[in-house]
Amino acid sequence: MKIIEATLFALKIPFTESFSHSLKSRTFSDSIVVRIKAADGTIGYGEAVARPYVTGETVESCLKFMADRIWTKIVQIDYSQAEKDIKWLFDISQTIPTENLGESIIYNAAKAGFELALIDCFLKSQNLSLSAILPPQRNSVIYSGVITASSIEKAVKNAKSFKLFGLKHIKVKITGEDDILRIGSIREALGSEISLRIDGNAIYNLDTAIAICQDLAKFQIDVAEQLIQPTKPKILAQLKSQTTIPQMVDESLITLKDAESLIAAKACDFFNLRISKCGGIAQTIKIAQLAQTAGIKLQLGCQVGETAILSAVGRHLAAWLDNLIFVEGSYGTLLLSEDLSRESIHFGNGGKANLLRQPGFGIEVQDQILAKYACETIRLF
Amino acid sequence: MDTRVLVESRYAEQLKFFESSELFHLVESGLGDNKFYDDFIANLCQSHLKSPQILAFLYAVAPPSVVRFIQYNMLEELGLDAEGICHPDLLRNLAIAVGFDRDRIEQIEAGSQSELHRMCSEPLLYGTLKELGLSVLLEVSSFEWMLSRLAGRIGQALQQHLKLSSENLKWFSHHSEVDIRHAEEGLDSVVNYVNHYGFNSDDLETILDITFRENVFIKRYFGEIALAKETNILT
Secondary structure, X not given: OOEEEEEEEEEOEEEEEEEEOOOOEEEEEOXXXXXXXXXXXXXXXXXXXXXXXXXXXXXXXXXXXXXXXXXXXXXXXXXXXXXXXXXXXXXXXXXXXXXXXXXXXXXXXXXHHHHHHHHHHXXXXXXXXHHHOOOXXXXXXXXXXXXXXXXXXXXXXXXXXXXXXXXXXEEEEOOOOOHHHHHHHHHHHHOOOOEEEEEOOOOEOHHHHHHHXXXXXXXXXXXXXXXXXXXXXXXXXXXXXXXXXXXXXXXOOOXXXXXXXXXXXXXXXEEEEOHHHHOOHHHHHHHHXXXXXXXXXXXXXXXXXXXXXXXXXXXXXXXXXXXXEEEOOOOHHHOEOOOOXXXXXXXXXXXXXXXXXXXXXXXXXXXXXXXXXXXXXXXXX | OOHHHHHHHHHHHHHHXXXXXXXXXXXXXXXXXXXXXXXXXXXXXXXXXXXXXXXXXXXXXXXXXXXXXXXXXXXXXXXXXXXXXXXXXXXXXXXXXXOOOHHHHHXXXXXXXXXXXXXXXXXOOOOOHHHHHHHHHHHHHHHHHHHHHHHHHHHHHHXXXXXXXXXXXXXXXXXXXXXXXXXXXXXXXXXXXXXXXXXXXXXXXXHHHHXXXXXXXXXXXXXXXXXXXXXXXXX
């Protein structure tokens, strides 16, 4: 089946409150939604989140790559029907170009946006759910709360809200300023039962990272995520060997090759997978499979500001993946002032969210919401 | 801090932000264009059309010391009290008076129903109904508190700038300054509810923070995008 048209929506959905970490403060979602139409009239939706400090993509460069490189290629392909086989996901992914322009620019988000749209479209065309290919291993998914790098007073208020919501896992963004006071205050507010992890977004060097892990260990930190800048795996291995807190990589892990190097160097205990960062479902699965073989534990993370589309895909993956310890995302209207799906995607009490069973990714995207928040729309024929 | 003082201070913060917003100024000054006033009235109607249903939920979770007040409010909204004026009908009359066509009125009714649908279908973040009930009671009574102070001014502005009659603006006069007693009783209800269910001060403050993390008046009356602009989330 051929794809006959695509529309790219560059969105600007306001947050309900600002979200900050050490690299960036955000007040709105700038996701790109890809809406494609197949020859049989079926519509599919995908989502890309361009992050310069992750894959080197900006919204502008991502849109350009999508229009100039991806659309021109996929519009020529006559795709086979969806199959209940993970290989079909890999085959779809193979048809979508990406480009590695060296160390810092990889068009993974652009690729993910189109991959998701194609998979959603072809699954819906066959009235199949993604869960037919990725059968759930659990009945629900338990999400973590994330505390933004705001003032300590605000961070403690967030911690109390999450405790009231019954969340079992909480991640805190740390910035290198008042980390001990911040984590100590949050731990005090949460009590000792709730799992706490930290995320440095690469703000430390090796020495300060080792020091902060030593200082924070007394607060029962389960994982430290990407404390230092993406660097040689052997430096990450040094950090891992010199701290008692398990180490997770995020910005250091974009490609399958990154995963292989990190595993070879025994550089970390956890991988943070993110669907947009990793280039879609297929590439995320390949990295997860590699991790499983190497005994690396997994977190399925998200990009701040993801809409219901990436949240829904994340839900399917989280229900299916082995060795998955932590899950992030599905914040929906807890962060966005309005989300794209008709049904609410956000998790409930305890961070628990039900599985999605409807065709495609299991959500109904509302075109009027896309139109309402689109600051740029590109139609491709 | 004393529960009543704490809750009232949050209502006052919400009201102050709303009253000093550019949007409220536009309503009062007459500087808004026709679309601005139409959208404001449509949002206001949509926000309050299902008030009896919301009060019915509160009636179900209200402790004995609060139930009579909620019951009185609910019957009053439905027009089943001595006065016999159905408040949603006052809003429908207002919508007709400003010249909304059948499509627009149906859109408002559907929007109001859809909000109830959302409330019922959304995963619950709170662990129990007592917490959800408190959050709903806080928002409902904050509107009563705000309307008791500002409804008269809003009604007057609409009369002056849209040339609406007093008859068409009855909903505002029902909720205006004369209704201060009502708003005070709303505060009493919150205090009694908090005491009955034994909320500790930490949880009460957290629920206040969650309920009023955004300005509920701007959000309901002017929409999400306007709120985001007003709070510099979207510039």
